Structures are given as C-alpha cells and as structure tokens.
Amino acid sequence: MTRVALYARYSDDKQSPASIEDQFLICREQAKREGWRIVSSYKDAAISGASVILRPGIQALLQDAQMGRFDVLLAEALDRVSRDQADVATLYKNLQFAGVKIVTLAEGEVSELHVGLKGTMNALFLKDLAKKTHRGLRGRVEKGKSGGGLCYGYDIVRRFSSEGEAVHGERTINDAEAEVVRQVFRQFASGLSPHAVACRLNEAGIAAPTGKLWTSTTIRGHSKRGTGLINNELYIGKLVWNRLRYIKNPQTGKRVSRINPQAEWIVTEVPHLRILDDELWQAAKARQEDIAIQYAGVIEATRSAHNAMNRTHRPRSLLSGLVYCGCCGGSYTLRGQGRFACSNHIDTRSCSNGHSIAREKLEARVLDGLRDRLMSAEVAAEAIRTCVEETNRFNRQRRATDIADRAELDKVLKAIKGLVTLATEGKGTRSLVDQLLELEAQEDAIRARLAAAPADVPDIHPNISEIYRRKVVRFAEALAHPEERQEAADALRALIERIVLTPGDKRGEVNAMLHGEFGTILEWLERRNSANADSAPDAFASGGPGMSVSVVAGTGFEPVTFRL
DSSP states (O other): OOOOEEEEESSSSSTTTTTHHHHHHHHHHHHHHTOOOEEEEEESSOOOOOOOOTTTHHHHHHHHHHOOOOSSEEEHHHHHHHHHHHHHHHHHHHHHHTEEEEEEEEEEEEEEHHHHHHHHHHHHHHHHHHOOOOOOOOHHTTTTOOOSSSOTTTTEHHHHHOSSOOOOOEEOHHHHHHHHHHHHHHHHHHHHHHHHHHHHHHHHHHHTTTTTTTOOOHHHOBTTTTBBGGGGGGGGTEEEEEEEEEEETTTOEEEEEEEGGGOOHHHHHHHGOOSSSSHHHHHHHHHHHHHHHHHHHHHHHHHHHHHHHHHTTOOOOOOTTEEEEEOOBBEEEEEGGEEEEEEEIIIIIIOOOOOEEEHHHHHHHHHHHHHHHHHHHHHHHHHHHHHHHHHHHHHHHHHHHHHHHHHHHHHHHHHHHHHHHHHHHTTOOTHHHHHEEEHHHHHHHHHHHHHHOOOOOOOTTHHHHHHHHHHHHHHHHHHHHHHHHHHHHHHHHHHHHEEEEEOOOOOOOOOOEEOOHHHHHHHHHHHHHHHHTSSSSOOSSEEEETEEOOSSSSTTTOOOEEEE
16 A cells, blocks of 8 residues: 655744644545545744745654655645755655655646745745735835834834724834933943943843843844844934845755945935934944944954965864853853953853853863773763663563564454454445455555564674774864864764853863763764765774664763763
C-alpha cells in the first residue's frame, strides 16, 4: 500500500489555526479515495510561505523523506508547500531524489511544468501582494497615520469609523513617556553620553521601550537609519516613512534592512504629535554633530590599524554567545583589550559584577577542563556503561515490540481466514464485510510497523575504552590545527550549552562553571572519520568490518556540569 505524508500550513496570526485541520481533513479524504495509507503529517503554523529555511515542519518532512518513510507527499496546493520559486524547485529535486512524489489537490501530481509555472505565479503573487500592502501603507501615512509599530512616547488610538470598522494607524501622546523623552534630550544636549543617560533612567526605575532596561544604543541608535530615541523625527511632528526597505537573505531566510534614497522617503507633518520644541531638538542635533566631528579624526587615525587587523582574519572567539554572568544571568561579551565582561554591568549598570577575564585565558581553561574531564577514567567508564545499557535497553524494546507485533499479526490473519471461510460457506452476516475490512486495515498497520522497525544494533566493540580515549585526543589535536580549528570549534560550540562566570572570593578571581553534553564531540569525530575513511583510514574510525562506533553520541551522556 502506498505510504503518504500530509503537509499543511497557514501564513500568519490573522488566519485561523483551524486552517491546518481543514487542510488535513480534505487531504485525508483524498488519501482514502486513492487507497493510500497515511503514515505521518507535518505542519507549520503562522509561518510565511516565502521561505522553507525557517520552517521546522518542512525541514522534518525532508529528513523523513530522505530516510524513506513515505512515498507520496500530499498537500492542498503547491503554494501551501512554498511560494518561493527557488525553494519549490529545490524541494522538488530533493523529494524526487528520495523517490517521493508531490501530489496536491489543486494540481494533481506535480511535475517540472508545475514547478516552473506555479512557482512563477506564486512568486508574482507575493510581489504583487507586497506592492499592494506598500501602497496601502503609503496612503495611510500621507493621511498622518502611522504605517508601522508604536513609538515610545505614544499610545494607540482604538476607535471605530461611522461604518463600524476599526480605524488603524492613529496615535496620541503618552504624557508620562513624553516627559521621559524630553528628559533624555535635555540630558544628552547638556553633555551626558547616551550610556550615562541610560544608567540614570535605569537607576530611576523607568522602563525602556522594550519593557526591560535602557541601553546606550536605545538612545543613540543609528542616525542615517533614523533609529534610536534622539533620531526620531516624530518627536518634532514629522512622520517619516519608507526610510528603509527589507530584503530576504536567501541563505538564512531572514529579512535584512537597506536604506532607501532620501527622495523615496514619505514625510508628513503631524503637529498634533509633537513632543519637543525646535530649540531642544536642534541642541541635541548639534551635540550629535560635535560627537561625529570629535571622533572623525580618531577613526581616520585608526583606520589603517583596523585594516591591518582585518587582513589577519582573526579567528572568531570559540566561546562568543556561550558565556553568561552568574550574578544577573546576562551575557558576557568581548569588550576592549579582548576581555569578556558582563554586558549588564557595562551597558546598564544593572549588575554589580565588574569582574572580567581575558579571552585567551578563558578559552584555555575551557579546553583544558574538557580535555581533562573527557579523558578521566571515571568519564570513560561512564561512557562505556551508558553505551552498553542503552544498547541492551534498545535491543530489549525492539525484540519485545517485534514479538508482540508478530503475535498480533498471527491473530489477525487467523481471524481473516475464519471470516473468509464463513463467507465461502454462505454463513456470514451483513456486517461480515465491515469486519473483514477492519481486520485487513489492522494487518496493514502491523506489517508497516514490522517493515519500519530499526535494524539490530551492533554489539559493543571490545576495545571501546581505547577508541574513546583516541577520539578525545583527536578532538584536542583538531582544535590546535588552524586548518581544522573552525570545524572542531563548531563541534565544541554545539557541545557547550553555556559557561557561567561568577566572582571568586579573592580579588580579581573569576570562577567558571561549564554546562553541556559530551556526546557532540564524538558525533563530530564520527562524521569526520567517515568522510576521510576512503583517503586515510583511521585505526579507530570503526569498531570492525561494517560497524560504526558511537560511544556516547545522542542519548549517551546526560547534560553535565563541572567547574573549570
């Protein structure tokens, strides 16, 4: 029987989640008419069809297709799968390579012709939709209404028109927040830095626009992009729209902003939304220009030095994004002179942890700690014990399930044979056909489970302890070699969940606690050994003919914590 997988998607939060079930319902009906057996279903809720990169449902579907878990992908229409031309073509090629057909209720079996024509039509639909949305927002802005989100200092006006429809885009001044805006401008114009202004606001307990803490970037922003409090022209009664445009990065599927030519900006006078007078605004702008002139010389003097640094292509820090403060829970980031320091302490003064640590020193402590812990006798023994237990447990479960399924299959086959005998002798009742169909469906389900059952897990290699030790040594060597460092560093970053730094008892002392899972290192080594097996077979790449060794990969080690 043909195995079929269902896929459904709806675009955004404005659509009903019931759309997913509606799509599944009509797909199930089609599968029933075709006599197909549904083995799995995938969905993406409130996610755009413009890219498949960011959709977990479609990614899981592709993985299962490559593993041969279904023969047909069934969806309501091709635009439910993707509206992007390139994504549709790539998806079609991947599924075709996996031996999976795409069938939709709207197009039938999808071919290269559908991919070309429907992909073009869907791309044109998205482009046309973007133009119509842009045109509608422009009309709203030219009427003095907001074309985007809510700015700090304002509230949304919620009212209905005379026709009973909701009116969108109207704003009114929030008096309390407006006074904070004036305070920020006065302090900045008088000579305080954005960092100092942010610290004063945090000390006063005033919430930032995000509802969290103020930072210097919240205030200074980017002058050309119009971001940041001191660059918002709405505070002087000017609504500026279409300053930026957004383009999807084809590699990540995420949008990035680009500045439009100033001639394309739409500027509308909205005097009723003015918060600042011209004098205060001009004073802040003058201060901004003074800062730009003041640092222009410094930037020019250091430009050659920066270019020299860029030419060296300094390696990205192994631990960027993994280090956290043990006092406030915020992130530790690289600051001046290559030292990790608490961001909340530096940016907002909301944390008292002023301790920092050199990048080289922290990396050395982490790598030495991992090497010592991974190669210790206790860890090796735990790796072997866990691997043996998991293998035996998996084998017991598989055998028990297999025995139960085969016993149930024999029972169903006997029942089917009995009903067929009754029908042959003319002794069956009117419900005999329904019973027979139900039993045959049970038979199909059982046979499918037996066919999909995983293969036997190989026995544990007798030299597993030595294999484990050599893998750890190989990983340490890879981190020391520049040509392999980046790939090994990626495995290290996947291995480590976080590193928590807290001040020690002694002056200047920093304690480090590492949290993570060791199995990732061995998974990386396993993939690398497999890739290099043809050119340079490794003595410990495999445990024997036709058998791959995975010591603590996957469910091997539970997440662990230790001090460095």
